[in-house]
Amino acid sequence: MLANQGATAKIARPTTLRESVFEAILELIIVGNLEPGQHLVENELADILGVSRQPVREALQLLSGEGWVDLRPGHGAFVHAPTVAEADQLLAVRTLLETESARLAARNSDEPGVAQLRMLCARGLAAFESDDVDGSVAANSELHAAVTALSGNQVLAELTSQVARRVRWYHTPVARQRGRASWDEHTALIDAIADGDEELAAEVMRRHTEHTRHSYLEQRAGHGEESVSAPARRRRPRAAATS
Amino acid sequence: MLANQGATAKIARPTTLRESVFEAILELIIVGNLEPGQHLVENELADILGVSRQPVREALQLLSGEGWVDLRPGHGAFVHAPTVAEADQLLAVRTLLETESARLAARNSDEPGVAQLRMLCARGLAAFESDDVDGSVAANSELHAAVTALSGNQVLAELTSQVARRVRWYHTPVARQRGRASWDEHTALIDAIADGDEELAAEVMRRHTEHTRHSYLEQRAGHGEESVSAPARRRRPRAAATS
DNA sequence: GGAATGTATGCTGTAGGCAGTCGACGACAA
């Protein structure tokens, strides 16, 4: 028998080429190297990534399934150009899903689960106060994921994470400016979950996500842009959502 | 200038082979010709459907995206075997999404929208009373889709329709036994939407979907089966959901 | 000069084929 493989268990997962391509293209979209509406020519991507067209095609279809690209039959793939209205709708759905997650999390909360939430919250707050933006962002994502996991509803958790990932693309520039308040709200949320107060947890989460939504809309209101991800173009956003 | 082309505008949409394959395999799964857990060999499907492996592969990945099949890298595709717990979670999410849809529909309802709802409801009720199961089922789906469309939230509508489609697979045998009550609830729902009573519409929809969920769970409770779609195997279910 | 048509180019959709890999089965040894 081999030695402890715990550390390698995760990377031992046989990763296919199309998944790598999926991640690579998604990164290009989020970073802004690929502009909204841009035509993604399969051959070009294949050449850039050093693979054939086949895994590129499959990756593009995966991306289409999550709403990152639009697939027009006979015309190929285009980077999805989100409108302000769509972003607003997405944020509304996010609020709905996460609010329910918080409610269920309060209902099903247990000792180790709450402990993990507090740990993630402490880590995120520490990262925020030491200006570690990446760390803060990562902790935020993990915290929200942990809440949905606590809900006990796997389907809800998957849907939520998928929506949250798309949301992160949109309001990335917004979130950083309200980082401190965000972490205070996280603390209140965890308290409510620990108390098993379903209604309070739901209300706190609802207000928490709506704050982000309103910040986003206010910022967008003045611009009057149709494509909401324009400011993310061309340069790598160092900060991401902390909602 | 040519004559009126309105009738041909719709079929002009270029449908790809992989979409046809997607529909075909989905049909095989829903009908029960493909049993949960069954290994879907690409070559076999390609032979059966008279196409090459490529569109089959792409269709399987689409199916995976919607949760119909599980893709294990290096092993291929397997028909998803849903558990009772998963079906329950799915029904819970469906309730959440449709309840919000109803609330928003009441908020945004307009004259033509309500008129369409009433038309669909009348058609469905007529079909039900004349034992036209297929017609009743179709009207039911269209009615729910129309409600989500009225919500004005496209993202919510897409998510809801996707979840609803999966739900239909599970509780197909359950729904027919409460067809009449279901249509009465539909009428109450439309009234609430027409009145613009958000809370009432939401509550009616919540109770409506929860009815289905409880019926489902009660039926399942006695069986103690792990795979919930077992009863749908091997023969074509003539009736489908009217929830 | 403008419009319609022919032509060229580039991309997608699909087919066929090859190598790598996983699992099953049987032989062999303890």
Next chain:
DNA sequence: TTGTCGTCGACTGCCTACAGCATACATTCC
């Protein structure tokens, strides 16, 4: 009899090639 190893078969993942179609441009006709 049981555990282990090697071989075989089958299937997946990926690559290359071809056909169809749409678009853009050049050409010809009115």
